[in-house]
Amino acid sequence: MGEVKTLLSLAALVVDARSKAPIPDATLRFLDATRHRAAHVTSDGYRVFVGIPPGPARVQVTAPGYRTLDTSVEIPTAPTLANAVLEFSLERDADFRRR
Incomplete structure (x- = not known):
């Protein structure tokens, strides 16, 4: 039998x-060869991914503005309750330009 x-x-x-407010129109993309997929978050800023292999991953997160x-x-x-949710914080374009 093969590897599980x-x-x-x-x-x-x-x-x-x-503000730490959810961003409802964001898109998450896993950019690795073994995880290549993209999805929009729900209105509360969440998205659940099923069938993700463990290990290092490259992620891109976008949202208008x-x-x-x-x-x-x-x-x-x-995963435990402490690490089963990955949080991504995005800076507003205007906030970034003021630096």
Whole structure:
């Protein structure tokens, strides 16, 4: 028999970096070859991904009026309540330009 691969369910939350309010029109993209998928978040800023392999992952998060976030995250091999939700904070375009 072949190797058994662990696949996980994982939640992502996209929030405004300053107010911490959910961003309902954000898009998350996993850019790795083994996880290549994209999805819009729900009206409360969340998205659940099913069938995600654990390990390092590259993620891009976009939303109208916000600066694009390209980041690397670690998908936990054994999610717990403390690490089962990945939170992504986006800066508004105007906030970023003022620096």
